Amino acid sequence: MIAEKEKNGFKESLAYIFSRNPVLVLGLVIGQLAAGDTTLQNGVALSITYLLITVPVLVFASVIGKKLPDWLKIVSYAVLSAAMLLPSYFICGSISATIFDSLGIYPSLLAVSTVPIVFSSKIAEKQSPAFAAVNGLCISAGFAVTAILLGAAREFFGNGSLWGFKIAEASFPAVKLPFWGFILLGFMAAIINWVKDLIKKTDKNPDGEEERV
Amino acid sequence: MTYIFQFFTMMLTALFVENIVFTRAIGTSWMFYLTKRPKELLRYVLLLMAVTTVSGLIGYPLRGIVYNSEFRHVLIPLLYIAVMAIVYLAAYFLIKKFLPDQFEHFGMTLGAAVFNCATLGSLLIPSSERLDLIGTIGYGIGMSLGFGFAVIMVSYGLTRLEYCRVPKIFRGIPIALIYLGLLSLAFYGLVGHQLPT
Amino acid sequence: MKDRLMFQNAPHVRQSESVVTIMSGVLFALLPIYLMSLFYYGARSLVLGICGAFFCCAFSAIGSLLLHEKPVPDLTPIITGLIIPLLMPADIPYYVVISACAVAIFVVKLPFGGTGSNLFNPAAVGFASVAICWPELVFRYPATMQAIEIFGESTAKIAQSPAYSLSFGAVPDYNVLDMLLGSAPGPMGATNILVVAACGIFLIVKKAVNWITPVSFLVPYALLCLAFPRISCSSFDALCFELFSGTIIFGAFFMLTEPVTSPKRDFGKLLAGISSAIVVFLFRYFGEFEIGFASALIVMNVFSPVFDAVCENILHAFRHKDSIIATFKSDKVRKKLSDNQDIKAEEIKEEPVSEDEQEKNAEVIEEIDLSEKEESGEEAVQ
Known part of the structure; x- marks a missing residue:
């Protein structure tokens, strides 16, 4: 039986997709996107890897993790995350045979990111398995939205293509470099802040009148 | 002598030219975490040096086994995470036994400090x-x-940014990322090309 | 009567300098450089400058409107828009200049708060971004004395720049006089060294820039180039080639001296200039890219308040050296007294004291009291 608190919590989990986006609001997993997410295919591959790592580890933490001794918990989460790279390797291989070559070490770094290691030990252990799974799905969805948008934008402006299909000439080749990844993520985070402010203003006045600022 | 020269060359290259955060964009989230906790920085850097040295020593003879495997993208990180797990367990029990005062404070973040990007x-x-x-x-x-x-x-x-009239939508993570991006741009000028991973 | 009275709160401090007056001085200094580019490369150089200035102002206005701020009419976007094309070849496509202006305004100025709040030099970052993006366009210089088409594909003859030759350790094909007069190929505004230096001196005389920054940069840089020449020719020629190639002189007067990102104290400017010289030297000698000056400038922008802070600490220590020494001495005296009192307490506790010894102790206590009074007397004098 899911607690009443968790029923409300399911709605709050959906916030991980936008208003508590793990990358743009919580500031997790920034480097892997800035450096690795240079095409749409890379973005999708990183999203699949993150999903396959996050959800099983959070559920594991919820079911078994809380019963383990302290010294074994984080070790088991890290080893399980690394083991989940194997199914992701096979699934991402269907996108492109050399996708993991082009991504380099960045999918591996997802295995030791904050959510599988810290989030699972501090938060997921106190949740029910269903709630932990929903949290994991929502966090992965938030990550996927960011990764796909960023990858698509960088591939379009950097290569003039989308999903490997040439559409136009490359308009700004340097956008594939890591420093432009940071700058674009910064602007995406600013857009989220702008939308949140807009929602806050319209929520305060449900009649549609704009509040004087 | 050659080994000492090689050691220092590699060290300085990794420190400035191929900086882990600015040029390779690794460990940025943990870096932002530590900027708010400056007192933990020295402890963390020493721990990072110890873990990479010991794990490097243990993992070096083993990585030859998986280098040529078809699944090296999966096996190599699994190998290193297993090695880091051994180092973590050793550090956990040693600190708990010999430095129980430190363990109270350090023990909570030891896991996150060892297992990170x-x-x-x-x-x-x-x-x-x-x-x-x-x-x-x-x-x-x-x-x-x-x-x-x-x-x-x-x-x-980030301390300097507090004195700037940053627009509301850019305050917090957005301006920190833009600042980090501009610093990376400066270091890219030293490297001149995208580093392979 | 109304026009003669100013209604404002105290403090009533007025000075002749403002952002507009400083920037107008820089604007006047840039005009001769554009006129020389007009002479060497034709009207396209002027059109590039106007394009840069226009788009910087437009982007600045658009950004202010998007952030719901009132656009401030100052000359800083115009200056940024005029400096950016001067760092590039005269046949650069217009979209490269517009991209650099967009980066300078939307990435470097607006997110940090606009004029006065930027932490990095906008022109340097804009130039570095497009140079990384299109190096084959930004580092390909046309030969001088040919009128380049204003619009459309350029058919100008391309020549190898001295900076490129130096990076390979080769002696450039031009002599020092060519480089002084601007006959050598290079960035549009950075080749005619005589005109650039004259404009720089004009800025110093007009007090639009402080003389300490360019001098404290150029002198150490020259010494480093003399000490570690990259090419085998006479020391004077090697020094001139290093100083006159690329954007060293132009950058020293127009970019390093940017008032927002440079240190505020004179001594801080001196330290910053010397450090910039070392960093630019390292970037140019060991960097893989020809954006050595721009990259080094971005790194030094990060440290400019550090130089002010170091300067403040040194000056504070120098001004208050007497009180610092007195504090140090009084700490020593206090420590000595507390040691004596500890010894006295131990002697009284550990040994049963006979009457003779009590008398002796009393004498000892009197001596210590006397010595305390003498020392406190010295302190009072100090």
């Missing part, structure tokens, strides 16, 4: 570049120092 990145980069043992150790230590250097530079910049 900066640590794994410091082990995977020398592995993917096929450096020898001296190069691996030197590169790992240089990456640890480079991580500390990046934390200092970014925390200093």
